[in-house]
Amino acid sequence: MALPRAVIYCRCSTEEESQTKALRKQVEESETCIREQGWVLADRYVELKSGATTRGRDEYNRLFHDLQSDKFDIIVIKSQDRLMRNVKDWYLFLDRMLSHGKRLFMYIEQKFYTADDALITGIKAILAEEYSRELSKKINNAHHSRQKNGGKVMLTSRVFGFLKMADGSVKVIEEEAEIIRKIYAYSAAGYGSRAISNIFFKQGYVKRTGNTLTAASVTRIIRNPLYKGTMIMNRLHYDFETKKTVKVPKEQWIYREGAAPAIVDRELWEQANQAMTDRAAKFHCNEDRTGDRGKGQYELSGKIVCCQCGKPYYRTRRYGYADREHPVIEWKCSTYLEKGRKPPQGSVKTRKEAGSFPRGCDSIHLHENTVLDLLERISSDYCGFKGLDKDRIVGYTDRILRNILSGTSARKALEKTEKEEQRLEAQKDVLLTKLLEGVISDKNYQKKNDALEKELYRLKVQKEGFKQNEPEIRYSQQRIERIRNRLENGGFEKAAVSAMLKDIREIRVHEWQLEICFDPLRMTDVSSDKRGHTAWMPERLSGDFILRLDYPFAPETARGRYLDRRKIMEFLRRTPSMTAGKLAEQTGRSVYMVRKRMEELSKGGYIRFNGRGGRGTWEILKELPDKEESIRDGGL
CATH class of the missing domain: 3.90.1750.20 (Putative Large Serine Recombinase; Chain B, Domain 2)
Structure with missing residues (x-):
């Protein structure tokens, strides 16, 4: 029969006991106990960190994880408070230990934990937690008194200078x-x-x-x-x-x-x-961002993370040689911005560097519009906008805004004055007609005409006063037009992207793909049947909802050229007789660019045209190398 396998867990119960000598003695006592019991020592879990909870205790967390394995049968500890002083963590540990058939032995009491000990051990855990609570209060109060009364300065060894x-x-x-x-x-x-x-x-x-x-x-x-x-x-x-x-x-x-x-x-x-x-x-931003992580001036601020070095991406702008008016907005890895690219392997150093001097980062740059376009493709499904009658919504919104913004007192009063002015002018015309027909006398005409002129003058003065508010009225009309234009030109999509970005925890940048990581707590509504698009769901990995998207590299980049060549070969494999014009339509590139890529493939020995005079078919001779090999070789 195999001997029982035992492990030891040793830890200092307080900071005062955290000397190496005391911990070494606890380890020796635990190992002696295992030898006396005739068990086999399978592993040691020795922790220097003290604390009331399990946070930051690597060895305890390793032991808690190993409870689910078949690595050992018995855990040996000095006493209950060496394991923890938190009631909740104590019962979580017992539940996992008992459910996986492990046993706990306390060598001070020379006994195993049993179900009959549940009440007394629970009371001990409560008392130990209360002791830790009081100890924490005393330590905090001592620190506060020392600081207030001018005690010794508290500095860590990491303070620069x-x-x-x-x-x-x-x-x-x-x-x-x-x-x-x-x-x-x-x-x-x-x-x-x-x-x-x-x-x-x-x-x-x-x-x-x-x-x-x-x-x-x-x-x-x-x-x-x-x-x-x-x-x-x-x-x-x-x-x-x-x-x-x-x-x-x-x-x-x-x-x-x-x-x-x-x-x-x-x-x-x-x-x-x-x-x-x-x-x-x-620059309308806070240069001191040390205490405000994840918040920034732009929607993508704090969202994009480099998977090569783990650093965030920063927003940059540059101007092209041909266009000095419209900047190119790009997001670049902060490591690259500070240190540039990694030097090629085997390159000679140009200056003395420390052995641990960090290198740069070779991560890709992202065009802001390209990233937003990718997010727009999935945002309609995410927010349930797909299938909506956008024209009807825009028209309804326009009517509501005009009713609200044109319903001001100044606008209504001006319209009323203009209508009254038109009515009086019409009365003058009728009065003149009656005079010419001899229906009324000159005296009566003059009397009534003077009254109408007097009223028209009053309206004219009133109208001039209202016209002073015309800029406000004109601004309201222009505002309605701007809102309508925004709705008609991508307003719905931009609103959907903004709403979706609130649910996105981070966007991880890989060599060829972007990983959109959604906050699982916010995704609960998306996964329900209420939105009616359960077919669209990101993959769930390690508690996160992750959606992977291929990044569409620009055709002037090495990765973009590789992707164009691969698309062309796929189309030619399906339709060998396809022309450059048809390929241009399918790939969204110009005919010149497609011919350039096909020429490169022909020179590289990947494709061959069988025929003459523009009549014939294309033959695939060999496959393209993998992505990374292709980039290393300069594209082919």
Whole structure:
């Protein structure tokens, strides 16, 4: 009979016990217990991190995952509080352990956990959680009192420009301080964060961690008052109930002047920050985006992510040589914008670089209009717009707007005055006719005509006053026309894209495809039968709804040329007699461009024309190489 397989889980119960010696002793006691019981040691789960919950505890999470495997039969722990102090997590652990036939042994009590222990262990978990809650309150209160009463400065080892000494004092790292002074000087001179980052990148500068000085790092440095000697504390607070770090209101922040040596003077700090604020106002954006991830000026801001380096895409604009009036809007990987492309393999370095000096990124650029066109193709199905009578909706909207916007008092009063003026003019004509026919006397005519003239003059004065409001009326009419034009020229599609983008968590950029990742919580309504288009559903992977779309590369790019050649070969395979003109219609390219691609395929030995005088058929001689090989070889 095989011996039972056992694993050990060891962890410090409090931060005070997190010395290596205490943890080593716990491991030795656990292994001794396994030997005495005659079991086989299958694995060790040793954790240095303490805490009341399972968040951030890698070894515990590995053990929790392995409960579902056939790796071991018994878990050995010192006591219940070494495993966790959270009631909910405790019962989740027990449920998974028992459902997979595992047993829990506590060597301090020398006993296995049984169903009879459920009540007492639950009480222990509650008491342990309450102990952790009180301990958290005491620690938070101690931190707050130390900060408020001028205790030791709390700095991490990652703060650029400073080094915290063993006695609690703060020392300036002069080499990094010189870089910080240059950053503030550049900012005050009008340079943006990305421009400053590029300056240091071209100089080959890296931080002590080996990473480059990114634009986000430059922004954080400029905005940080620590570099003028002022430290802001009590900005964050750990909430034990929610198990999250929350932001403290600004009025509760603690400011300590002179808490650290000033690297830049206050005047330069203010100039640099004011210049950054002015630049942000000029371009209608917030240059300090460190606390507002996922939100931006444009609909696609924060949505597009590079799958090569994991960095976000940024919106850029450039002008072509032939057209200097209409910019080309593109989205490019932020790593590429900061560091360029990856150097070719085997290329000689042009400057000294640190061993971990990060390289660039070879991800593709995206044309904004192309991405929006792709989203428009699926947005009608997504929002249920397909099959709607758009002309009828536009006409109905136009009538409603005209009734609303033309129903102002000024417009109505003007129309009423004009109608009254026309009525009085008609009465004058009738009166003149009666005078000529001798129906009325000259005296009566003159009397009634004077009365009509007097009333017409009053209406004329009133009408002139109303005409002063004509710009408002004209603006309303122009506004209605603009709304109608927008609805008739893609307004429905743009509205559908905007609505769908709210449900899209991110757009992942691959070499040839885009992955549209929908938020599963927002997709619940889409998956129901209410919208009547359940045939359209993205693939669900790892909790996300994912829709994959081939990116239509422009024909002047290497990838675009490859895709055009592949389309041409597919059409020729189905219809060998197809002409260049027909191929142009099918592919949406010009005849010249199709002939150019066919010429390249012929020279490469992929196709051959059998016939003469324009009569004959095309023969496929060999298949195109795969996508990546084709791009590496320059297209063929």
